[in-house]
Amino acid sequence: MTISVTSFLHRGSSTFTYLVDDGAGTCAVIDPVLGFEMASGRTDSAPVDALAAEIRGRGLSLQWLLETHAHADHLSGAPLLQQRLGGTIAIGAGIKQVQQVFRGIFNDGGLPVDGSQFHKLFRDGESFRIGLLSASVLHVPGHTPADIAFCIDDPAGGPSTVFVGDTLFMPDLGTARCDFPGGDARTLYRSIRRLLAMPPGTRLYVCHDYPPAGREHTPCTTVAAQRASNVHVRDGVDVDAFVAVREARDATLAMPALMLPSIQVNIRAGRLPPTESNGTSYLKIPVNLL
Secondary structure, three states, rough: OOEEEEEEEEEOOOOOEEEEEEOEEEEEEHHHHHHEEEOOOOOEEEHHHHHHHHHHHHHOOEEEEOOOOOOOOOOOOEEHHHHHHOOEEEEEHHHHHHHHHHHHOOOOOOOOOOOOOOOOOEEOOOOOEEEEEEEEEOOOOOOOOOOOOEEEOOOOOOOOOOEEEOOOOOOOOEEOOOOOEEEEEHHHHHHHHHHHHOOOOOOEEOOOOOOOOOOOOOOOEEHHHHHHOOOOOOOOOOOOHHHHHHHHHHHOOOOOOOOOHHHHHHHHOOOOOOOOOOOOOOOOOOOOOO
């Protein structure tokens, strides 16, 4: 039995989606993307099409559609992929807090805030299986209250494979922003140190990469590399120093281009708001609120 990880890069949002194959016919997809063009309001199924073709081509059964958090930079492709291939859509239980905040922002009194749009809400430390693979969940808040990482054990007893979402970036980029509602730099520091306490060879798969000129998009790093050279949280950087750097950086960042449509959709487990009397779904833009 082996673990196979295949990455799919959505260049429009610099997002990595991962296909995890247990080597015996069962798989999970982590952070699937649905393309969306803000100017026209049209969705694009191409990222889901590519995933579905790969899964079918390998003859795999899709067991899980795993979300590391409610993304603010792309729409989730989980419902469309589930419609085609089945599987259980899951996220961290902290999604309920995110839903509560954004129900108010979008004045959406009809939105349930109990996480019931998802089929599974994971708790910190909870174990589950991807076919023959053993996996567990780490709650790593800070970027948002709902962020989780998925840790998959190596069947051969070697270092684990961890999908860290937006908690960490590649070492030359640092860490995720903490200025979204419910985000907190001190909390993120604690979450990162929890990840970096894992064995040095632990493989860390990031959700985004924004490479500088001359470097290709890279999906995977290690605990050792992060501890040695992460520009924000390498060994020797204490919490106060991190918070100062992170908050100063966040103060310069623009809102993600797709934040408002993405959040509305992703707190619904990737589903569009209910259609109106003309059969069309609409997304809200709060004016002068954020």
